[in-house]
Amino acid sequence: MSHSEPIIRRKLSDEVLERLKRLISSGELSPGDEMPSERELMARFQVGRPAIREAMQALANMGLVAISHGERAKVLQLSAKSIFKQVDVTAKIMLASSKDSLEDLKSARIFFERGMVREAAQKATDKDLEQLRAMLTEQRDALGDAKAFINADMRLHTQIAVISRNPIYVAVSEAMLGWLEEYHTDMLIWSGKENTTLSEHEEIIECIARHDADGAEQVMIKHLERSKTLYVQKADG
Numbered sequence: 704m705s706h707s708e709p710i711i712r713r714k715l716s717d718e719v720l721e722r723l724k725r726l727i728s729s730g731e732l733s734p735g736d737e738m739p740s741e742r743e744l745m746a747r748f749q750v751g752r753p754a755i756r757e758a759m760q761a762l763a764n765m766g767l768v769a770i771s772h773g774e775r776a777k778v779l780q781l782s783a784k785s786i787f788k789q790v791d792v793t794a795k796i797m798l799a800s801s802k803d804s805l806e807d808l809k810s811a812r813i814f815f816e817r818g819m820v821r822e823a824a825q826k827a828t829d830k831d832l833e834q835l836r837a838m839l840t841e842q843r844d845a846l847g848d849a850k851a852f853i854n855a856d857m858r859l860h861t862q863i864a865v866i867s868r869n870p871i872y873v874a875v876s877e878a879m880l881g882w883l884e885e886y887h888t889d890m891l892i893w894s895g896k897e898n899t900t901l902s903e904h905e906e907i908i909e910c911i912a913r914h915d916a917d918g919a920e921q922v923m924i925k926h927l928e929r930s931k932t933l934y935v936q937k938a939d940g
Contacts, residue, residue: 715751723738723758738777765789813923816927841858843901861876
């Protein structure tokens with residue numbers, strides 16, 4: 704081989720991080736367990752305190768452990784929800800700085816929700832329908848209060864994902880809606896549109912009740928294409 708491939712010396716803390724991750728992935732440490740003390744880890748890996756602290760902070764940044772002042776770090780229970788929470792701030796910064804990213808997210812939401820509503824139409828039980836109708840009543844009761852109305856709207860859409868019984872779908876729904884919530888405009892743009900939103904939600908629920916996947920998908924697409932205008936780039940308003 705003619706080209707050179709230098710081996711990059713790794714930082715000590717990177718090596719410690721890999722070993723700590725292995726302790727968790729191997730099951731030696733389980734969710735809820737306390738991490739070994741700094742002193743124990745220094746003795747185990749034969750490294751100084753700074754390397755241990757840096758590696759532990761990296762683990763915390765990944766959402767693998769929780770660090771509390773004056774207490775041992777604890778291994779966290781991982782879930783789809785906790786994983787999305789880790790990228791929450793970064794995602795919001797990306798959306799705030801890129802109009803294209805916001806448009807991409809709106810389109811991704813439509814792609815996702817048209818699939819979710821089909822799943823809901825196929826799987827919904829009487830209890831699921833009862834919950835959806837109760838949420839619609841809650842949203843109707845929130846008329847006149849923009850924030851409460853939007854929150855009820857988001858809960859109803861996430862509940863449609865809940866019907867899939869897949870926690871990853873629920874986490875994706877909550878994450879996308881949470882990121883989009885940053886871009887809801889003030890009450891002015893809602894004026895006169897709330898009743899349309901409610902009637903579209905009612906139509907979606909009735910399609911789900913009839914197990915009409917095609918009908919539910921078509922109403923959802925119409926609903927979300929119309930409500931795309933409810934999100935604006937922060938810089939614009």
